[in-house]
Amino acid sequence: MTSPDNAADAHAPVGESVEKVDGWGLVTGNARYTDDVPTENALAGHVLRSPHAHARIESIDTDTAEAIPGVRAVLTHEDVPAGRFTRTGFPYPAPAPFDERVLNETVRFVGEPVAAVAARTPEAAERAVDAIDVEYDVRKAVFDADAAMEPDAPTIHPDEYENEQDGADPERNVVCAARHEEGDLEAGFEEADAVVEREYETQVVQHLPLEVNTAIAWIDERERLTLRTTTQVSHICRDTIARAFDLNRTDVRVIKPRVGGGFGVRQDVLPVQFLAAALALETGEKVRLRNERSEDLHASQTRHAQDVTVKTGVRDDGTITAMHVDVTSNTGAYGCHGFAVLSNAAHEPMSLYPCENRLFTGRAVYTNVTPGGAMRGYGAVQGTFGIESHVDEVADAIGMDPVELRRHNLVQAGDESFEPEFSESKRRLESVGVGDCLDRVCDAVDWDDGPDEPDDERYQRGYGVALSMAKSGVPSSEFARAHVTLETDGTLTVRVGIGDTGQGSETVMAQIAAGVFGLDVDSVHVTADDTDATPWDNGAYASSTTYVSGNATEKAARDLAVQVRDLAAERFDVPADAIELVEGDLRLPSGESLSLGQFAEEAFIGEGGPKRRLTASGRHFTALSPKPFAAQLAVVDVDTETGEFEVVRLANAVDCGTAINPEGARGQVIGGAVMGLGQAVSEELSVDAEGVPEHRGLRDYEVIHAPDLPDLDVELVETHEPTGPFGAKSVGEVSVLGPAPAIANAVRDAVGVRIDDLPVTPAKVWAGMEGEP
Amino acid sequence: MDGNDGSAGTVSVRVNGEPVTLAAERGETLIESLRNAGHYEVKNGCDEGVCGSCNVLCDGELTRACLTPASRCDGADVTTVKGLLDDDNGLHALQEEFLEHGAAQCGFCIPGVLVAAYHLLQRTTDPSDAEIADALSGNVCRCTGYAQQIEAIRDAATRLDRAEPMEVER
Numbered sequence: 001m002t003s004p005d006n007a008a009d010a011h012a013p014v015g016e017s018v019e020k021v022d023g024w025g026l027v028t029g030n031a032r033y034t035d036d037v038p039t040e041n042a043l044a045g046h047v048l049r050s051p052h053a054h055a056r057i058e059s060i061d062t063d064t065a066e067a068i069p070g071v072r073a074v075l076t077h078e079d080v081p082a083g084r085f086t087r088t089g090f091p092y093p094a095p096a097p098f099d100e101r102v103l104n105e106t107v108r109f110v111g112e113p114v115a116a117v118a119a120r121t122p123e124a125a126e127r128a129v130d131a132i133d134v135e136y137d138v139r140k141a142v143f144d145a146d147a148a149m150e151p152d153a154p155t156i157h158p159d160e161y162e163n164e165q166d167g168a169d170p171e172r173n174v175v176c177a178a179r180h181e182e183g184d185l186e187a188g189f190e191e192a193d194a195v196v197e198r199e200y201e202t203q204v205v206q207h208l209p210l211e212v213n214t215a216i217a218w219i220d221e222r223e224r225l226t227l228r229t230t231t232q233v234s235h236i237c238r239d240t241i242a243r244a245f246d247l248n249r250t251d252v253r254v255i256k257p258r259v260g261g262g263f264g265v266r267q268d269v270l271p272v273q274f275l276a277a278a279l280a281l282e283t284g285e286k287v288r289l290r291n292e293r294s295e296d297l298h299a300s301q302t303r304h305a306q307d308v309t310v311k312t313g314v315r316d317d318g319t320i321t322a323m324h325v326d327v328t329s330n331t332g333a334y335g336c337h338g339f340a341v342l343s344n345a346a347h348e349p350m351s352l353y354p355c356e357n358r359l360f361t362g363r364a365v366y367t368n369v370t371p372g373g374a375m376r377g378y379g380a381v382q383g384t385f386g387i388e389s390h391v392d393e394v395a396d397a398i399g400m401d402p403v404e405l406r407r408h409n410l411v412q413a414g415d416e417s418f419e420p421e422f423s424e425s426k427r428r429l430e431s432v433g434v435g436d437c438l439d440r441v442c443d444a445v446d447w448d449d450g451p452d453e454p455d456d457e458r459y460q461r462g463y464g465v466a467l468s469m470a471k472s473g474v475p476s477s478e479f480a481r482a483h484v485t486l487e488t489d490g491t492l493t494v495r496v497g498i499g500d501t502g503q504g505s506e507t508v509m510a511q512i513a514a515g516v517f518g519l520d521v522d523s524v525h526v527t528a529d530d531t532d533a534t535p536w537d538n539g540a541y542a543s544s545t546t547y548v549s550g551n552a553t554e555k556a557a558r559d560l561a562v563q564v565r566d567l568a569a570e571r572f573d574v575p576a577d578a579i580e581l582v583e584g585d586l587r588l589p590s591g592e593s594l595s596l597g598q599f600a601e602e603a604f605i606g607e608g609g610p611k612r613r614l615t616a617s618g619r620h621f622t623a624l625s626p627k628p629f630a631a632q633l634a635v636v637d638v639d640t641e642t643g644e645f646e647v648v649r650l651a652n653a654v655d656c657g658t659a660i661n662p663e664g665a666r667g668q669v670i671g672g673a674v675m676g677l678g679q680a681v682s683e684e685l686s687v688d689a690e691g692v693p694e695h696r697g698l699r700d701y702e703v704i705h706a707p708d709l710p711d712l713d714v715e716l717v718e719t720h721e722p723t724g725p726f727g728a729k730s731v732g733e734v735s736v737l738g739p740a741p742a743i744a745n746a747v748r749d750a751v752g753v754r755i756d757d758l759p760v761t762p763a764k765v766w767a768g769m770e771g772e773p
Numbered sequence: 774m775d776g777n778d779g780s781a782g783t784v785s786v787r788v789n790g791e792p793v794t795l796a797a798e799r800g801e802t803l804i805e806s807l808r809n810a811g812h813y814e815v816k817n818g819c820d821e822g823v824c825g826s827c828n829v830l831c832d833g834e835l836t837r838a839c840l841t842p843a844s845r846c847d848g849a850d851v852t853t854v855k856g857l858l859d860d861d862n863g864l865h866a867l868q869e870e871f872l873e874h875g876a877a878q879c880g881f882c883i884p885g886v887l888v889a890a891y892h893l894l895q896r897t898t899d900p901s902d903a904e905i906a907d908a909l910s911g912n913v914c915r916c917t918g919y920a921q922q923i924e925a926i927r928d929a930a931t932r933l934d935r936a937e938p939m940e941v942e943r
């Protein structure tokens with residue numbers, strides 16, 4: 001943590017757009033991802049998946065499959081541990097029901113694994129999968145969350161399970177219920193001059209990291225289970241796999257090579273990881289299991305679909321007197337992240353408008369669709385769509401400009417946020433730049449003077465804004481440790497268990513360590529790829545890495561710097577605090593200087609004292625979670641003759657505290673905004689009446705491509721977060737939140753049509769213009 | 774998808790100038806044969822011809838290696854992202870600009886994006902942003918939102934244009 005007296009040593013390369021430490025491999029094709037190693041001797045894994053949305057497996061006959069030449073193992077629910085767990089990637093016990101096994105006897109969505117095969121060749125594995133004979137007792141299925149709570153709905157998890165969440169009613173498919181009230185809601189509505197209520201719906205989308213989920217598992221020469229796999233949480237993956245198979249933690253090793261994106265899907269321990277582990281344990285051989293893209297799209301966790309009802313009381317002067325947000329979250333077949341995503345959906349966006357009387361109610365509900373999970377934004381995408389759309393409706397109800405209404409109610413530094421008690425940030429927000437962010441995007445289009453309206457009858461232009469707030473880690477949960485060693489040539493080795501899946505966290509850790517010593521980034525090597533080589537870290541989720549692991553890295557580096565100064569003070573008989581660490585040198589008060597390398601080498605040789613290897617460790621645990629903020633503004637042109645529309649501009653202003661790597665931060669903002677744009681206008685995974693996915697593969701899943709881009713502007717509105725490493729907060733998630741409501745608000749501004757269910761499509765806009773409900 | 778080249782299940786190609794014999798006896802796609810030969814820089818992002826991460830040049834044509842039977846490439850000159858490096862393994866201007874602009878996040882799409890960009894710069898030395906975006910229309914990048922990639926390609930084009938005569942097709 002940067003305390004005021006050492007804040008002065010905050011120097012380059014912190015704050016510089018240095019190239020990524022892993023960049024050379026990425027642009028030359030030399031980077032090695034999970035599957036980029038020879039596996040010709042590995043067994044090929046293949047998975048039999050359920051064709052039914054809800055069925056009990058009556059019998060499985062694997063005899064024919066096992067008799068196929070080359071087949072080494074066929075595993076079914078009868079062959080895997082009986083214990084149940086959650087794949088939810090939090091430290092044990094995660095806030096989610098223990099409601100699944102490696103292979104389940106009852107399958108609960110189309111695409112759920114039924115059996116796993118390992119064979120000498122992929123062809124034999126495929127033939128074996130085809131030869132497995134399963135008799136299913138097909139049950140009634142339900143896909144809609146509201147329908148799933150009806151008395152006549154099938155109960156999806158009738159058997160008791162451990163780690164039941166608050167408010168659960170498994171009989172009615174309710175995984176958990178949440179309620180958080182402050183003030184007196186009814187009194188707040190009484191005080192209001194207008195009360196506005198509306199329901200908003202969000203769709204199912206998928207992370208679609210470009211590298212599909214993959215695992216290679218083997219038993220090493222010390223008889224330990226080793227996985228090389230696409231994960232963003234290597235330590236949690238190790239822990240969860242060890243628990244599932246009842247192994248010592250030390251008998252499991254997880255290697256995280258380069259990983260091709262994550263966005264939350266790899267926060268969970270994935271079916272490919274459990275199944276590859278099970279097959280390796282069964283056969284004693286190396287097993288390679290790689291999803292096809294269509295399997296990844298159909299059967300990997302998704303973003304939870306949510307219905308968000310917002311009811312707001314407002315006075316004529318624009319003061320919000322009460323807000324009630326009610327969320328129903330469809331968690332699909334398993335309760336993965338059911339509670340935390342639900343909770344986050346309302347807490348983050350509601351924090352933007354700290355009114356005295358506020359209530360959040362909600363529930364997560366089982367259905368027979370692919371399980372929801374953690375995805376960039378983590379519930380706040382859904383809640384922000386509802387609330388930020390609704391704020392415009394509220395403004396309209398009292399005839400006020402929507403930006404004015406936001407400014408009137410906006411959260412300020414020193415305010416309380418709306419979040420659970422376990423967060424100390426609840427009581428005080430230190431760095432809050434959201435007002436500046438809003439001003440910047442408004443200035444970009446001259447909002448206050450009335451932005452440009454092209455003189456065109458047919459194409460109507462609309463402007464819409466949305467604000468958002470995210471987090472920097474899960475308060476009172478995240479824990480990171482970092483080890484830093486000063487090598488005898490003056491370079492630093494940082495060992496930290498972060499999960500860089502492309503976002504640049506290894507680079508940020510290198511910058512932080514280098515910044516403490518005044519070194520360049522090339523003099524720092526970050527090792528983060530192996531649970532054998534790194535201390536515990538929760539990994540990459542909840543926008544925690546820069547803040548939590550960054551603080552651990554900064555502390556370790558500062559501790560090491562103290563050791564260096566103390567030893568030098570002894571050796572040269574000068575006061576420790578008079579020694580400067582600059583550009584890889586130790587500068588003494590006399591003006592003499594000595595390179596860090598020479599100093600470290602002499603210390604190790606033992607000149608003037610015992611032999612020393614200079615190494616330090618830092619750890620960070622925090623009950624705080626400082627909030628990054630964003631304002632996003634969309635400019636949309638709508639064709640009034642067809643309902644077709646074009647997003648012509650998306651302006652983004654983001655408060656992430658100090659940007660440790662401005663170009664990297666800009667990349668996070670743009671990447672998030674474009675993912676949010678896809679959520680807003682094109683992406684949707686749907687199932688038919690039987691629960692079968694309606695898309696064949698990536699070709700049917702509409703992501704944003706380069707020619708679809710609007711003009712994108714990004715402003716980093718820097719604030720200083722006093723508890724962050726060098727003043728930093730997070731930046732990975734906040735910009736994915738605003739595009740959907742900003743675009744819906746812009747469409748409303750253009751043609752007076754409120755689209756309250758995502759994605760916003762020309763057909764819905766057209767129907768709205770035609771006056772259809 | 775049986776190879777119908779009549780040979781004994783192998784295909785002779787040059788990959789980035791080096792003669793290579795690829796196995797193709799089981800009807801492999803070009804990406805399978807290349808990766809089996811150790812060319813892991815050719816990435817498989819979708820297996821269905823829509824993400825562009827498997828892009829290579831075959832005799833100068835932009836080619837989806839996941840859709841192309843290896844048997845159809847006999848005698849071809851194949852360029853992967855590694856073919857952009859110069860003889861001393863120095864980075865191509867495109868690669869340098871991608872680093873400079875933070876245009877590679879996870880990097881998984883990058884071999885395919887760079888090959889598409891390289892192909893564009895073979896045809897035009899001064900592309901507009903719209904032309905660059907168009908050249909990337911067959912690539913999915915889930916991390917960057919493309920903007921820094923477009924900037925990087927534009928700056929690489931400017932640099933190469935200034936540094937005439939442009940390096941010629943290998």
Ligand code: FES
Nearest residue numbers: 822823824825839
């Ligand atoms: S892997 Fe070939 S286009 Fe996606």
Ligand code: FES
Nearest residue numbers: 879882914915916
């Ligand atoms: S950099 Fe990750 S997909 Fe493009």
